[in-house]
Amino acid sequence: MTRPRTRIQQRNSETILEAALEVFSQQGFRGATLDQIAEVAGLSKPNLLYYFASKEAIHGALLSGLLATWLNPLRAMDPDGDPVAELLGYVRRKLELSRDFPRESRLFANEMLQGAPRIRAALEGELRDLVQEKSAVLQRWMDEGRLAPVHPVHLIFSVWALTQHYADFDVQVRAVLGKAAADPFPEAGQFLEVLFRRLLEP
Amino acid sequence: MTRPRTRIQQRNSETILEAALEVFSQQGFRGATLDQIAEVAGLSKPNLLYYFASKEAIHGALLSGLLATWLNPLRAMDPDGDPVAELLGYVRRKLELSRDFPRESRLFANEMLQGAPRIRAALEGELRDLVQEKSAVLQRWMDEGRLAPVHPVHLIFSVWALTQHYADFDVQVRAVLGKAAADPFPEAGQFLEVLFRRLLEP
DNA sequence: GTCTATATTAAGATAGAC
DNA sequence: GTCTATCTTAATATAGAC
Numbered sequence: 468m469t470r471p472r473t474r475i476q477q478r479n480s481e482t483i484l485e486a487a488l489e490v491f492s493q494q495g496f497r498g499a500t501l502d503q504i505a506e507v508a509g510l511s512k513p514n515l516l517y518y519f520a521s522k523e524a525i526h527g528a529l530l531s532g533l534l535a536t537w538l539n540p541l542r543a544m545d546p547d548g549d550p551v552a553e554l555l556g557y558v559r560r561k562l563e564l565s566r567d568f569p570r571e572s573r574l575f576a577n578e579m580l581q582g583a584p585r586i587r588a589a590l591e592g593e594l595r596d597l598v599q600e601k602s603a604v605l606q607r608w609m610d611e612g613r614l615a616p617v618h619p620v621h622l623i624f625s626v627w628a629l630t631q632h633y634a635d636f637d638v639q640v641r642a643v644l645g646k647a648a649a650d651p652f653p654e655a656g657q658f659l660e661v662l663f664r665r666l667l668e669p
Numbered sequence: 670m671t672r673p674r675t676r677i678q679q680r681n682s683e684t685i686l687e688a689a690l691e692v693f694s695q696q697g698f699r700g701a702t703l704d705q706i707a708e709v710a711g712l713s714k715p716n717l718l719y720y721f722a723s724k725e726a727i728h729g730a731l732l733s734g735l736l737a738t739w740l741n742p743l744r745a746m747d748p749d750g751d752p753v754a755e756l757l758g759y760v761r762r763k764l765e766l767s768r769d770f771p772r773e774s775r776l777f778a779n780e781m782l783q784g785a786p787r788i789r790a791a792l793e794g795e796l797r798d799l800v801q802e803k804s805a806v807l808q809r810w811m812d813e814g815r816l817a818p819v820h821p822v823h824l825i826f827s828v829w830a831l832t833q834h835y836a837d838f839d840v841q842v843r844a845v846l847g848k849a850a851a852d853p854f855p856e857a858g859q860f861l862e863v864l865f866r867r868l869l870e871p
Numbered sequence: 872g873t874c875t876a877t878a879t880t881a882a883g884a885t886a887g888a889c
Numbered sequence: 890g891t892c893t894a895t896c897t898t899a900a901t902a903t904a905g906a907c
């Protein structure tokens with residue numbers, strides 16, 4: 468059901484994927500049930516299976532394309548731009564993804580915790596290639612003295628870890644900060660800017 | 670079955686918890702099954718339930734105490750020590766936990782992704798209190814000019830995020846680094862030391 | 872396209888023999 | 890303490906009416 472033809476098909480497919488994202492991102496693939504998804508979607512269980520061949524197919528539809536979206540900010544890092552500004556821009560866009568798409572982040576995290584059975588190939592291919600490419604750019608900037616020297620791959624890991632934490636561990640972040648800070652993201656953004664400036668400004 | 674009396678009880682309880690950790694840390698609570706745990710443990714399913722009252726009880730036994738272990742390194746941060754050394758020591762010990770107990774880290778991460786239904790109270794109590802206490806210490810060090818100023822709570826978050834990433838996203842880390850680096854932890858340790866030195870040295 | 876009813880398998884838990 | 894057999898419920902998926 469990748470190309471729904473009618474408007475009603477379009478709408479129901481989206482409703483199902485939206486509900487599935489809600490459930491899969493919390494419970495993982497095995498922990499989620501079609502009953503839960505059907506309930507959230509407000510549709511009957513057989514109706515779900517009219518639009519998607521199986522539970523696996525719904526999950527697959529969510530996963531495919533997710534990695535691409537996730538990597539877009541890294542892809543956008545311009546080799547001809549200003550090094551520190553480019554890196555800070557990357558961090559900012561990645562943090563915005565955590566803020567605006569926390570469920571997608573948790574879906575991805577769930578897949579990682581399970582050992583990435585469904586996207587292992589993409590990790591070792593598409594992801595690895597892009598990281599290698601951008602690491603080379605970072606390394607060049609460091610060699611030119613425009614960025615303080617540091618392991619470029621672990622630098623990219625640190626961007627992922629620090630930004631995704633605010634989506635994946637959202638409950639913990641809010642529990643610690645208390646109800647005072649309704650939205651932790653502005654503070655997080657400031658903190659991360661300071662962190663990466665001090666780490667990278669030559 | 671918190672206090673097994675005989676040696677055989679001791680041994681089987683441990684075997685079950687070990688197997689359960691393996692499965693729960695990958696699949697989460699709902700995704701894991703007693704069949705899987707029994708298979709990994711090499712015991713029959715009814716035998717599992719002779720030692721633990723229910724699936725829930727096994728999971729609870731793993732979870733209880735986990736938060737305490739997880740917080741020990743933060744607890745060990747000495748208010749009378751050297752600020753930068755204390756912080757770096759905290760980071761080092763936390764990274765060692767990720768290296769030596771990755772499954773425990775993933776069990777915790779799974780619980781977070783699900784919204785922490787079973788440890789919400791501890792997050793808002795024990796965890797929050799300790800973070801507040803240690804944040805005050807960090808703030809004092811900053812006020813005394815012995816640590817560069819930065820949001821102390823987000824600083825603690827950054828330690829968690831950066832160290833746990835190497836356990837929770839282990840598959841991704843290894844996929845990106847390739848088979849060349851069999852053990853990413855030495856490099857990670859060096860990177861994190863550089864990062865926190867540049868961030869915090871006044 | 873959507874529903875009720877249902878087939879089929881899997882999962883948590885228990886009974887009772889040994 | 891450990892096992893086989895089994896009860897009960899839940900879960901994926903399908904059939905077939907509307």
